Structures are given as structure tokens and as C-alpha cells.
Amino acid sequence: MENTLLVGLSKQVALERQLDVISNNIANVNTSGFKAEKSIFEEYLRTNAHEDNFVGADKRVSFVQDRATWHDLAQGSTQLTNNPLDLTIDGDAFFVVQAQGGERYTRNGSFQINNTGQLVTTDGNVVQGTAGPITLQPGDSDLTVSGDGTVTVREAGNPQANSVRGKIRVASFDRPQQLVKSGSNLFSAPAGVNAAQATTSRVIQGAVEKSNVSSVGEMTKMLEVMRTYTSIAQILQQQNDLQKTAIERLAEVPA
Amino acid sequence: MRALHTAASGMLAQELNVQVIANNIANMRTTGYKKQTAQFQDLLYEHVRRIGAQASDQGTILPVGIDIGGGVKTVGTPRSMSQGTLAQTGNDLDIAIRGEGFFKILLPSGSFAYTRDGSFQLDAQGRVVTSQGNPVQPTITIPQNASGTTINAQGQISVTLPGQTAATVVGQIGLTRFINKAGLLSIGDNLFQETPASGAPQDGLAGADGAGDMQQGNLEQANVEAVSEMSDLIAAQRAYEMNSKVVSAADQMLQSTSGMFR
Numbered sequence: 001m002e003n004t005l006l007v008g009l010s011k012q013v014a015l016e017r018q019l020d021v022i023s024n025n026i027a028n029v030n031t032s033g034f035k036a037e038k039s040i041f042e043e044y045l046r047t048n049a050h051e052d053n054f055v056g057a058d059k060r061v062s063f064v065q066d067r068a069t070w071h072d073l074a075q076g077s078t079q080l081t082n083n084p085l086d087l088t089i090d091g092d093a094f095f096v097v098q099a100q101g102g103e104r105y106t107r108n109g110s111f112q113i114n115n116t117g118q119l120v121t122t123d124g125n126v127v128q129g130t131a132g133p134i135t136l137q138p139g140d141s142d143l144t145v146s147g148d149g150t151v152t153v154r155e156a157g158n159p160q161a162n163s164v165r166g167k168i169r170v171a172s173f174d175r176p177q178q179l180v181k182s183g184s185n186l187f188s189a190p191a192g193v194n195a196a197q198a199t200t201s202r203v204i205q206g207a208v209e210k211s212n213v214s215s216v217g218e219m220t221k222m223l224e225v226m227r228t229y230t231s232i233a234q235i236l237q238q239q240n241d242l243q244k245t246a247i248e249r250l251a252e253v254p255a
Numbered sequence: 256m257r258a259l260h261t262a263a264s265g266m267l268a269q270e271l272n273v274q275v276i277a278n279n280i281a282n283m284r285t286t287g288y289k290k291q292t293a294q295f296q297d298l299l300y301e302h303v304r305r306i307g308a309q310a311s312d313q314g315t316i317l318p319v320g321i322d323i324g325g326g327v328k329t330v331g332t333p334r335s336m337s338q339g340t341l342a343q344t345g346n347d348l349d350i351a352i353r354g355e356g357f358f359k360i361l362l363p364s365g366s367f368a369y370t371r372d373g374s375f376q377l378d379a380q381g382r383v384v385t386s387q388g389n390p391v392q393p394t395i396t397i398p399q400n401a402s403g404t405t406i407n408a409q410g411q412i413s414v415t416l417p418g419q420t421a422a423t424v425v426g427q428i429g430l431t432r433f434i435n436k437a438g439l440l441s442i443g444d445n446l447f448q449e450t451p452a453s454g455a456p457q458d459g460l461a462g463a464d465g466a467g468d469m470q471q472g473n474l475e476q477a478n479v480e481a482v483s484e485m486s487d488l489i490a491a492q493r494a495y496e497m498n499s500k501v502v503s504a505a506d507q508m509l510q511s512t513s514g515m516f517r
Contacts, residue, residue, distance in 0.1 A: 012512075016256060017303075017323065019508065023258035023501045024297070024324030027265030029494045030272060031295040031327055040319070068304065068319040081292075083335050110294060112333060113435040115454040122294050122331045138434050138457055141355055141465040156464040180306055181322055183299040184330070190307045215497055226504045233511040240515075 003061050004239045008232045010063040014041055015229045017066050022222050025213045033108030033185050034211035036072040036218075041065065073176055076107070076212035078204065084143045085111045085119075088209045091201025093172040094187065096128040097121055103128070104186040105171060105179065105195065110208050119151070119168075123184055129166035130197075136165055145205040168203060171195035257323070258505040264326030265498035268295055271329050272491040279479045280488075287372030287445050288477035289334045290484075298325040336436040339371075339478040341470055347404045348375040348383065351475040354467015356430030359392040359458065360385055360446065367392065368446040369431055369439065369456070371475055383412070383428070387444055395426030408468035410461040430466040432457045 018039045028034040044065040078088050087109035089095065094105035104125070111127055114120045119127040119134040126133045129151075136143070139156025140163075146152070149168035155161070173179065173195060179187040189195060272293045282288040303321035310317050341351045350373035352358070357369035368389075375391060378384045381399055383391045397404060401414035403422070410428035433439060438452030449456055459466050 016258075016508070017321075019256070019258045019501075019505060020261065020323050023261040023265070023498075023505070024326060026494075026497050026501050027261050027268070027327040028295065028297050028324070029265070029497065030269065030490060031297055034295075034297055037322060037324065066321060068317070069321050069323070070319045081335070083337060108296075110292075110333075112437055115435055115438060115452050117434045117454070122333065123296075136434065138432070138454075139464045154465070159465075175318075177319055178306055180302065180320075181297070181300045181324070183324075184296040192307075215493070219497060219500065222501060222504050226507055229508045230511045233515045237515050 005236055007061060007063055008236045008239075010044070010065070011232055012229060014064045014066045015225050015232075019222065019225050019229075021069055022218050022225065025218050026215070026222075029211055029213045029215055029218075031108075031185065031211050032110055032208045033076070033106060034213065035074075035076075035107065035181075036211075036213045037069045037181075038072050039069050040067045042067040070177055071179065071181070072212060074212050076209045078207045079210050080207050081110075082206045083110075084145075084205060085113065086206055086208045087111060087145060087168070088204040088207045089170060089198075089201050090204055091172075091198065092176065093170045093198035093201040094195075096169045096171050096195065097125040097186070098128055098133075099123075099125045099184075099186060102188070103195070104182065104188050106185050106187065107209055108185040109203075121185075125186075128169045130169050131166065134166040134168060140165070145203055147202045147204075149203045170198040170201055170203065172198035172201065256505050256509055257325070259502060261324070261326040262498045262501035262505065264298065264328065266495055266502070268293075268327045268329055269491050269495035269498065273488065273495070275332050276484055276488045276491060279484050280481075283477055283479045283481065283484075285372075285445065285477050286374055286474045287339070287370060288479065289336055289339075289371070290477065290479045291332045291334050293332050294330050295327050296330045298328050300324050333437045334439075334441070335478060337478050339475040341473040342476050343473050344374075345472050346374075347406075347471065348377070349373060349472055349474050350375065350406060350410075350428070351470045351473035352430065352461075352467045353470060354430075354461075354465065355436070356432050356459070356461065356466035357436075357447065359429055359431045359456075360389045361392055361394070362389055362446075366448070367456070368442065368448050369433075370445050370447065372445040373469075374474055391428060393426065393429060395428065397425055401425075406469060406471040408462055408470070410469050427460065428469070429458055430461045430469075432459060432464065432466050 021037050025036045044063040117136040140153035142154040144152045151165045152162040155163045178193045182188045275293045279290045300322045306320035360368045381396045383395045403415040405413050413422040413424045434454040439447035440450045461469050
């Protein structure tokens with residue numbers, strides 16, 4: 001008889017966690033390069049009891065277990081900014097940055113230049129090129145990034161010609177789901193997951209990739225979670241009333 | 256319930272976003288103003304089930320884990336240092352810079368500041384000063400009896416003195432470059448100051464080293480685009496609303512829990 005309560009509770013715990021995931025997605029609806037998280041649930045069957053007097057199909061009880069969250073790596077919408085240091089990747093690849101603790105991967109291409117002329121993220125992590133950081137010289141102007149990530153500038157001493165300042169490294173993964181989010185718009189690769197040079201993606205200059213959170217979808221899911229939670233709470237309450245009535249009735253001693 | 260705090264972080268971030276947009280719109284007509292953009296990042300994740308953890312003694316590993324994020328944070332409000340459009344004023348001492356450089360200004364404290372606002376005036380001594388009366392560097396004094404002030408693309412100021420037919424060069428306004436213009440510190444009054452992030456100032460002249468050239472009789476308008484600010488404002492407002500809906504959803508769920516057993 002307690003099964004109803006426990007099954008309901010398992011669903012409520014799962015729903016609370018789903019709401020946590022949804023609220024994080026909605027909080028990041030304006031975060032450049034953010035990738036939404038989705039929840040997966042699965043049925044958890046209780047094992048059969050050995051000394052079981054009941055027969056038939058009604059003895060199996062299934063609980064809900066939250067199984068996983070996965071990254072929705074779909075391309076976010078592109079917002080034109082016309083800022084030469086705003087880059088977007090068209091395709092399923094990542095920019096490589098050097099953060100504390102090693103290489104990290106990001107889809108947020110709103111870069112800056114630091115005091116030594118290196119291309120960095122807003123956090124100051126150095127963006128990696130195919131041969132070390134991209135470093136600009138004093139006097140460089142008209143920064144252009146081509147589709148394959150090659151950075152060219154007009155040098156102060158030689159304004160006619162394009163001088164190459166490096167090529168931005170764009171990494172892709174066989175199984176990008178294995179990447180772990182480490183906050184600050186960064187993904188880290190667990191041991192054994194290696195980045196390969198991306199071949200099919202393209203770098204676009206003057207645009208940033210917005211968050212790929214679908215606000216309508218998230219709001220709908222949120223309502224669904226809320227309503228399910230409330231209706232389970234109601235079921236639990238009814239079950240409780242039932243038990244209460246049962247106890248009261250059974251305890252009535254006929255005079 | 257964690258969702259409450261996550262949504263609160265989203266509301267805070269969007270509030271700041273609206274603040275930045277409001278400042279951009281307020282300064283739409285400020286000469287030499289450079290717009291700011293709020294940038295956000297996701298907060299730390301709690302890895303409830305870590306990706307790649309061992310799932311059984313057969314060596315199978317979890318292909319996906321459970322990552323619960325904690326919300327959003329603001330990481331910076333960098334300025335977009337793109338060129339603003341030039342507006343003709345016809346005023347002799349209005350100078351616009353086309354290019355990368357900044358005017359260098361001497362503050363009363365003795366330190367230097369940098370600006371893109373070239374609406375200059377003359378003070379009582381005939382020095383070229385900003386609207387606040389701070390002299391432009393290097394200090395240039397225009398003789399009292401001079402007429403026909405002309406400023407060329409290199410920043411040379413020439414005047415015609417009485418009784419002379421040829422113009423006399425009285426000085427040249429310098430331009431200063433920074434390797435990271437976005438790293439300058441705004442101190443208000445359209446002025447910027449150098450920081451460790453901007454790199455050391457490189458004093459130079461207009462027309463050299465990519466510092467840009469000068470346009471007399473023009474002023475550089477703010478680089479704020481009304482349309483994009485308005486659409487950003489709408490996006491920020493809606494995001495704020497959605498986050499507040501999450502707060503009320505989490506609140507209702509808590510309410511139904513607390514009202515479960517009478």
C-alpha cells in the first residue's frame with residue numbers, strides 16, 4: 001500500500017531535478033554559445049520478492065529514475081554584431097582555449113585582445129591557434145578572419161599586403177556528448193576523448209552564436225513539470241486520505 | 256529547491272543587461288560614445304552522475320551523465336570600439352577621428368586620459384581644450400589675432416596671422432593607440448584611462464602607424480544602433496519574464512508539496 005507514495009515520490013524527485021535543468025536553460029537564454037541540457041528518465045523496476053504469495057502481473061512496481069542529462073548541441077541562432085572580434089562556428093566544432101587546468105572548448109566566440117596583443121576570451125583565457133596563440137602586433141589594423149580561421153591584418157609598416165597572424169584552431173569530436181560542461185561557457189574533454197582538427201565547419205566573422213535554448217519549448221516543459229508535480233501531489237494526498245479512512249473504519253470497534 | 260536560485264540568477268543577469276542597454280540608449284547622441292554589451296556565462300555544474308564513470312564491472316561506461324547547472328553569471332560588459340558615423344558640424348575645432356587612435360587629454364590631476372570626443376574649444380589663454388577645459392596634448396596655443404584655423408588629416412593646426420598670406424603651423428594634435436582598446440577604463444565625461452588590460456599607450460601622429468586620420472568640422476557620433484538596442488531590450492525583457500515564471504512554477508510546486516498532507 002505504501003508503493004503509491006514511494007512511486008509518486010520517485011517521480012517528484014525526478015521532476016524537481018528536471019525543473020532544475022529547465023531553470024538553468026532559461027537562466028542562460030541570453031548566454032552566447034550556451035548549449036541547452038535535456039533530461040532523460042527511465043523506468044526502474046523493483047525486483048521480484050522471493051517469498052511472494054501474490055501471483056500475476058500486478059506485483060511489479062516501476063519507479064522513475066532520472067537517467068541522464070545530455071547536451072543539445074544544435075546550432076544556436078547567429079546574431080550579426082559587425083565586431084571583427086566576434087566569431088561564430090558554422091558546424092559542430094569548438095574553439096580551443098587555454099584555461100586553468102588545461103585545454104577547454106567553447107562555442108562562445110566573442111573574443112577580446114589582451115594587453116600583449118593575444119586573442120583571448122572575455123575571461124582572459126588565451127584562444128589557441130594551430131601553432132600557439134594568435135598574437136597581434138602594435139599597429140595592426142583591419143583584422144580579418146577567413147572561413148578556415150586564418151587571421152590576417154594590415155601591418156602598420158606594410159599597409160598594402162595582408163600579414164597572416166595565425167590560424168584559429170577549430171576542434172571537433174567523434175562523440176561530443178562525452179564533453180563535460182565546466183561552467184563559464186566551457187566544455188572539458190574527459191581522459192581518452194581527443195579533439196581532432198575540424199574539417200567541415202566554417203568560421204564566420206562579425207557574428208556571435210546565441211544560446212540554443214528554445215524558450216517556447218522550455219516554458220512548455222516547465223508547465224508540464226509543474227502540472228505533473230501538482231497532480232502527483234494530489235494523488236499522494238488522496239492515497240493518504242484513503243489510508244486515513246481505512247484506519248479509522250477498521251479501528252471502529254462495534255459495541 | 257535549486258530552480259528558485261537558478262532563476263534568480265537569470266533575473267539578476269537580465270536586470271544588468273537592461274541596465275547596460277539603457278545606458279547605451281541614453282548615450283545614443285553622445286559624441287564619441289562606444290556602446291557596451293553585457294556578456295554572460297553559465298555557472299558551475301553539479302555532476303550528479305559523471306560522464307564516463309564506470310557503469311558495471313564489465314567495463315561499460317556511462318555515455319551521458321547528469322549535469323545540473325547552477326544558473327548564469329555576468330562576465331563582462333566590453334565596449335564595442337567600432338567606428339561611429341561622422342556628422343558634419345562646420346565648427347572649426349570639431350575633429351573626428353577615422354581610425355584607431357584616441358585624443359590625449361591632460362587632466363587637472365596631472366594624469367592623462369583618452370577620448371574619441373573631438374568637440375574642442377579655446378580657453379582664455381588660447382589653448383585647445385575639451386568641453387571640460389582640459390588641454391589636448393601636446394598643448395597647442397592659437398595666437399589671439401589669428402584667423403582661419405585649419406586642421407589637416409594629420410592633425411596639424413595652421414592659422415593665418417594678420418599681414419601674412421601664407422598659413423603658419425602652430426602645432427600638431429597627436430593620436431594615441433592601444434593594442435586593446437576595449438580594455439580601457441571609462442571614467443565618464445567621454446574619457447578613458449589606461450589599464451593593465453589595455454596595454455601601454457603608444458603616442459603617435461595621425462596618418463601614421465594605423466592611428467587613423469582627422470576630419471575637421473565633423474564629430475564622431477555614438478556607435479549605438481537603435482534597432483539592435485531595441486531588439487536586445489525586448490530579448491532581455493522576455494528573458495527576465497521567463498525567469499520570473501520559473502520562480503513562480505518552483506513556488507507552486509513547493510506549495511503543492513506543503514499542502515499535500517492536511
